[in-house]
Amino acid sequence: MSLLSIEAIIDRYTLKSKKAGVELEVLLETSKSFSASYQKGQLDPFKSEHSHALGFRIIKGECEISTFSESLDQADLDLVFEQALGSVEFFKKSYTPKFVTSEEYEPMGFLYNENAYKVSIDQKLEQSKLIEKSAMEVDEKIQSVPYQSFGDYESEFFIYNTNGVRATYKSNGFFGYAFALAKGAKDTRTAYEVASDVEFEKINMSQVAKKAATEAVSKLNAVTPKTGTYAVMFNPHMAQQLLGLLQGSFYADKVDKNLSIFCNKLGESVASSLIEITDDPFLKKSQHSRPFDSEGASSKKTTLIKKGQLSAYLTNSVYAKKLGVENTANASRGAKTSLGIGFSNMVLTPGQESFEELVSKNNQTIVIDVLQGLHSGYNSISGDFSLQAEGFMYESGHKKQSLANFVISGNIIQMLKDVQAVGSDVLIAESRVISPSFLVSALSVAGESN
Amino acid sequence: MIIQNSLLEKTIDQALSGGADFAEVFIEDTYSSALGFIDQKPDELNFGKKKGAGIRLFYGTEIIYVSTSDLTEDGLLTAAATASQAIKGTSKTLKDPMKNLSYTPYSTCKLLPWDLQTAQKIEFLKRADKAARSMHSDITQVSGTVLEKVQKVQIANSLGLLAQEQRNYSRFVVSAIAERGGEKQSGMSKLGALRGSEFYDNLDVEAMAKEASRQALTMVDAAFAPAAECPVVLDNGFGGVIFHEACGHGLETTSVANGASVFCDKLGEKLAHECVTAVDDGTIENKWGSIGIDDEGMPTKKTVLIEKGVLKSYIVDQMGAKKTGYTPTGSGRRQDYTYAPASRMRNTYIAPGEDSLEQLLKKMDNGIYCKKMGGGSVNPGTGAYNFSVQEAYKVEGGEIKQPLKGASLIGTGIETLGRITAVGNNFELDCGMCGSVSGSIPTTVGQPAILISNITVGGRAQK
Secondary structure (H helix, E strand, O other): OOEOOHHHHHHHHHHHHHHHOOEEEEEEEEEEEEEEEEEOOEEEEEEEEEEEEEEEEEEEOOEEEEEEEOOOEHHHHHHHHHHHHHHHHHOEOOOOOOOOOOOOOOOOHHHOOOOHHHOOHHHHHHHHHHHHHHHHHHOOOEEEEEEEEEEEEEEEEEEEEOOOOEEEEEEEEEEEEEEEEEEOOOOEEEEEEEEEEOOHHHOOHHHHHHHHHHHHHHOOOOEOOEOEEEEEEEOHHHHHHHHHOOHHHHEHHHHHOOOOOOOOOOOOEOOOOOOOEEEOOOOOOOOOOOOEOOOOOEOOOEEEEEOOEEOOOEOOHHHHHHHOOOOOOOEEOOOOOOOEEOOOOEEEOOOOEOHHHHHOOOOEEEEEEEEEOOOOOEOOOOOEEEEEEEEEEEEOOEEEEEEEEEEEEEEHHHHHHOEEEEEOOOEOOOOOEEEOOEEEEEEEEEOEOO | OOOOHHHHHHHHHHHHOOOOOEEEEEEEEEEEEEEEEEOOEEEEEEEEEEEEEEEEEEEOOEEEEEEEOOOOHHHHHHHHHHHHOOOOOOOOOOOOOOEEOOOOOOOEOOOOHHHOOHHHHHHHHHHHHHHHHHOOOOEEEEEEEEEEEEEEEEEEEOOOEEEEEEEEEEEEEEEEEEEEOOEEEEEEEEEEEOEOHHHHOOOOHHHHHHHHHHHHHHHOOOEEOEOEEEEEEEOOHHHHHHHHHHHHHHHEHHHHOOOOOOOOOOOOOEOOOOOOOEEEEOOOOOOOOOOOEOOOOOEOOEEEEEEOOEEOOOEOOHHHHHHHOOOOOOOEEOOOOOOOOEEOOOEEEEOOOOEOHHHHHHHHOOEEEEEEEEEEEEEOOOOEEEEEEEEEEEEEOOEEEEEEEOEEEEEEHHHHHOOEEEEEOOOEEEEEEEEEOOEEEEEEEEEOOEEEEEEEEEOEOOO
16 A cells, blocks of 8 residues: 655646646545543443545546545555546536636634643543433433534645645534433423534533433423414524525525526515525634635625525636626535535524514414424425424413424425514524524414314 | 455454454445436536445443544554553453355346446436436426445454455436426436446336426426325335334334333334334345345344234344344444444335225325325434425325325324334335434335325415
């Protein structure tokens, strides 16, 4: 085996590219992660991962192709590189792809904690151990914490192209979650909570576990609501999941291929005037912020929906050129995937009102805290959704009854138009979608027959 | 062979140096290729190599898992040392010399992905595009993908096991979008197999493409499904996703051993009508969910889960066996070397009964006929499952009436199992990808049409 360093890789394949008359982009992703969880006091599992992956993207005239290798062995890299050269001419684009040129990048020191390495494995294991112990202390109805973990990660993204880009950034952080299971006389309920931060001291897994356990117990004795139309509110966790379904519809490639619900809707009203959605790559506290996109274009903040009107699509260099619009620097590509478009952080701008104020606006409000089947219950072509849900019935602002075994249905654009209020309780923890609670005036609920 | 036996032995010894009871090394070398087609032309080809190792230790019922994409001696020994340091016991060494495992393979491979020219694969996709668009001018977009994967695995453990397998996967997917009067709907057709690229030789890509267009054209005129509780008939093939979600995941020891399944302690109990027999079988020749050996190096098996309504077995991996005392079923599976194996399904199905589809519809009388199902998910802890219906119809007096869209079916596993009141004879298997704790793996679901006496249909409430 003959492993190559990144310098040797760049030298070798730049030379090969010149000889073959092609342009080259190289991505190298390296990552290290650690996590641990305990079941009945036993480590299950202790997990440590160290990986690297290298991606080539080759442009030849109007043609483009990508390939990858997790092995940095010269024989493996030569194999995938030569195969890519042999196939590139089959993939002719309707535009001339071109790599971005070197740019200035805004430093983002908040993504990387230089002192994180000082936290020992034993300290991390201690945090992990707290999860099960703390959750079980909350109530005797807590049976177990079947899914849980505490750990850390460190990753580095490096990009080089034959057009002058050569850049890198690192990120790291600590994360943990607890998924507690409560068993009552009539039913079994689960609830989860998450936490993440670049500083170890900022995470308290005991609190995270207790919150999940308390929530799981409060969800016991659930009933199925009567079928009908209700005011429905999504807590920040679920608002993130629901808005996440919309991500692809903002991508210029999906719009171009007629695969977006926002096709031909620029300038039109697609949501309530309370809705403002941006892509914000500079957001502090988010591990998804980044100084440049996956092509090396300098990050920009883009407003996509302003006062309910669709104002932009997200692009990468090739779709910006194809559609004759500004490059929003949203190229998304891992070493192992082809060039696409993606959000850095999809942010629903928070409103002024608290959760309590939102839930008091209607006589009856169903607050959703679990949505299942998001991968299959949403039709990204039509925007129709039909999703299994759990939650609580609130009456005049007071929590009344745990609810389960029902389905919420509608069309996502109509739902955004029916948004009655956006909360101030924004959550930044678990995903690249960042949202406060929001309240929808009317949504179809399928539950118990009337 | 990916890694020499001597290095595997050295790695296991290093891994045991912390005092683990058991050490396993899983080595993987995978080539994968996905060729995409849209807008009537090839769109992208993404291919490459995945290579790495996963080292797993048991210490009592504790599990240590370390993975690395560095397969050099240094890389493997460093990973083994990291794993061993998690245990504070007395150093051990490999006791018995490793012996090659012999087993029955359940797949064939005559052609590898690189034996088939890119031009030939593009031709399949062009034929599919043409056939899909030939159905109607309202078909406005067609996309297709040719997927191929060659996964070589090598598994060695401290009990002296040495096993290897090459798994060849081939899959073809085609989707069509129909647009009419401002309404857009999609249809999809897919086939996959555990076999080499000769899979494409006899593939009727035109029929698959036309089926995708038929679904899209049918659904573009459909009314919204009602929000209701009513009986349903779920047709064959991917209809089996109901058993996969509602019961299958709850029978995996990954959930059962942690007390996170509604099926805990129910072995021997009658949970379903006598007409229900359900099987998880890794041994079906060339089927998408089949394997020769599982990812723990155990030859796979056919496992009867439910026989005439009685729960007979769980789906058991090695650690699941250690924790519960049940016998392993050759079901330890993982997406790749970055995941520790877990008990997972293979080809899981409800066995055929005697009624025809027409007889089932007559028995139902009024309700909903679900012809094509989408994906679903489950919370094994509560048993609450859901899945989406891609193509449904209203049924009145046993006759199929107008198409319905936007329906999800929900329920809880044990309850729904008890409501299967009749099983048809039109048995069929269909392929899919299943995501869970050990990643995304190829699985098959299947069944004949079945009648469920009552289920919650999540459609639109009538205002």
